[in-house]
Amino acid sequence: MKKIFARPMSLRDIDTHYCAGCGHGIVHRLVCEIIDELDIREKTIAVCPVGCAVIAYDYWDFDCCEAAHGRAMAVATGIKRVQPDKFVFTYQGDGDLAAIGTAETVHTANRGENISVVFINNAVYGMTGGQMAPTTLVSQKTTTTPLGRNAAREGHPLRVCELLSGLASVAYLERTALDSSGAVIKTKKALKNAFLNQLQGKGFSLVEILSPCPTCWGKSPEESLRWVKEEMTKVFPLGRYK
Amino acid sequence: MNTKILMTGNEAIGEAAVRAGCDFYAGYPITPQNELTAYMAKRMPQEGRIFIQAESELAAISMLMGASASGKRVMTTSSSPGISLKQEGISYLAGAELPALIVNIMRGGPGLGNIAPSQSDYFQATKGGGHGDYHCIVLAPSSVQEGYDLVFLGFELADKYRLPTIILGDGMLGQMMEALELSAFSSQPSAGKKPWALTGCKARKPNIVKSFYMHEGGLEEFNKKLQKRYRQIEKQEQRFENSHLDDSDIVLVAYGSMARIARSAVDALRKKGKKAGLIRPVTLWPFPFDIFDNLLRKKKKIKFFVTEMSYGQMLEDVRLAVNGRAPVDFFGRSGGGIPTVEEILEKI
Incomplete structure (x- = not known):
């Protein structure tokens, strides 16, 4: 019988620690599928974040490095500069990339480091239990905005693609979502672009992925997908930014 | 024949790093190490x-x-406030067992302090600095030549024990020009000696570099492994310089730039007929406890005088070393003031 669907070779066969309906599992798999398709597993070095994906290296069957919270792109810079022939990517959440690591994000992009960045935006700090993220929507309730994010006090959601799109050294920016099968396929295509850019030496590429977090949003997995589509994309329009 | 040239301490440390095979340097501007x-x-x-x-x-x-x-x-280099920021990464390097050379050309603190030479980061360098149960090897040069030489040693020790190593200098050493004998380029360590390195998992299982141990007992087990290594370092890597210890009644203890002034004080005391000696720790961690022990076993009547560009940081290690067996006096200044020979003689 012909095999038409299988686990990617780069993805280990272990139980998931992610919650039901979480987007991380999908993106972990997409990353592995692309690495297999491009046949770059043996030259891949991933930088794992602090956040829910801190143990991404338990799932991924290639070399991985830890980074302090927010410093993934600095670590990736160090790896890529001394090993320019390797494929180096970071995988980061919104708190990591857009709050504590904002300086690293802006300056790694501005140096045009030839790395790929996978940015999971789920509008909340997941691992620490659901605090306000820089990308939390106005009026969205979190443990640290119990009455909802108040724009007058906490500001508006930080839009990373828009922020970085003004930088001359950035090669590629795209925002996608995980709210449907079609959206997942588009996400895979964007990630592949970002990975290929690095292999072709084009420079800094980042894909922002709007991703569901049913546990911290207090919604069912199905409601969460709807919320990504109906609420998040209003604030974070999908598409190519650079 | 090796070339002899005139260089500042800052430049000498840089040239040493290049010749010791430093592949990567990242830094951020801060005086007095620019x-x-x-x-x-x-x-x-x-x-x-x-x-x-x-x-x-x-x-x-x-x-x-x-x-x-x-x-x-x-290698990275900085000065006191910058080194405070680097403590985050230093703790991660220690936790991930990664070698690195970190140079601190100390200035005055706390806070923004000033840009004058100081030795007030001794606690930070030798007692951990960042979070967690770890140590860095700390080397304290007292001349431009020694600053140069200790870079080679620092890289070797960092690689040998897989930990961050600190060179603790000060603004005086960094800015001062002295004659320096350059050595040949040393060969770089081969990649084969670092089987844990992330180089892509070709023909081997994937490597993970991390300091995160969530499973029960995992971190304790890892910390025990680190502690075992630290005990080995304490036993094998104590370094110091001494003079006149055989016939000394009073032993001055100082490190780095301050040891040069202490040496002059010892000479002045000897000229006056006083039996003075010097212990200059070169490794601040591991602190050279053994020389104190050996000395105190041989000599019953002796006293120590510690002098620092701080209000008594290394002093605490000297007191631990002496452990109540002899008097320990102290004179220090910090915040820009440098103890002079005259002040030391007056206090003794």
């Missing part, structure tokens, strides 16, 4: 190595983490 960063910006590309001016000290030390995890020799 000449060192500028020197690396010029020299590293000449040798085909990597120099990055980072956006912050936080980024610089994390860049080092990536390059070190790749199996390369890495």
Whole structure:
């Protein structure tokens, strides 16, 4: 019988620690599928974040490095500069990339480091239990905005693609979502672009992925997908930014 | 024959790093070590190595983490407030067992302090600095030549024990010019000696570089392993210089630039017929406890006099070493003041 669907070779066969309906599992798999398709597993070095994906290296069957919270792109810079022939990517959440690591994000992009960045935006700090993220929507309730994010006090959601799109050294920016099968396929295509850019030496590429977090949003997995589509994309329009 | 040239301490440390096979340097401007960063910006590309001016000290030390995890020799340099920021990454380097050389050309503190020479980061360097149960090897040069030489040793020790090593200098050493004998380029460690490095999992299982141990007992087990290594370092790597210990009634204890002044004080005391000697710790961690022990076993009537550009930081280690067996006096200044020979003689 012909095999038409299988686990990617780069993805280990272990139980998931992610919650039901979480987007991380999908993106972990997409990353592995692309690495297999491009046949770059043996030259891949991933930088794992602090956040829910801190143990991404338990799932991924290639070399991985830890980074302090927010410093993934600095670590990736160090790896890529001394090993320019390797494929180096970071995988980061919104708190990591857009709050504590904002300086690293802006300056790694501005140096045009030839790395790929996978940015999971789920509008909340997941691992620490659901605090306000820089990308939390106005009026969205979190443990640290119990009455909802108040724009007058906490500001508006930080839009990373828009922020970085003004930088001359950035090669590629795209925002996608995980709210449907079609959206997942588009996400895979964007990630592949970002990975290929690095292999072709084009420079800094980042894909922002709007991703569901049913546990911290207090919604069912199905409601969460709807919320990504109906609420998040209003604030974070999908598409190519650079 | 080796060349002898005139160089500042900052430049000498930079040239030593280049010759010791430093592959990667990341830094951020801060006085009084700016000449060192500028020197690396010029020299590293000449040798085909990597120099990055980072956006912050936080980024610089994390860049080092990536390059070190790749199996390369890495160095960063800064001064006191910048080193405080680097403590985050230093703790991660220690936790991930990554070698790195970190140079602190100390200035006055606390806070923004000033840019005058100081030795008030002794606690930070020798007692951990960042979070967690760890140590860095700390080397304290007292001349431009020694600053140069200790870079080679620092890289070797960092590689041998897989930990961050600190060179603790001060603004005086960094800015001062002295004659320096340059040595040949040393061969770089081969990648084969670092089987843990992240180089892509070709023909081997994937490597993970991390300091995160969530499973029960995992971190305790790891910390025990680190502690065992620290005990070994304490036993094997104590370094110091001494003079006149055989017939001394009073032993001055000082490190780094301050030891030069203490040496002059010892000479002045000897001229007056006083039996004075000197212990100059070269490794501040591991602190050279054994020399104190050996001395106190041989001599019953002796006293110690510690002098620092701080209000008594190394003093605490000297007191631990002496452990109540002899009097320990102290004179120190910090915040820009440097103890003079006259002041030391007056206090003794």
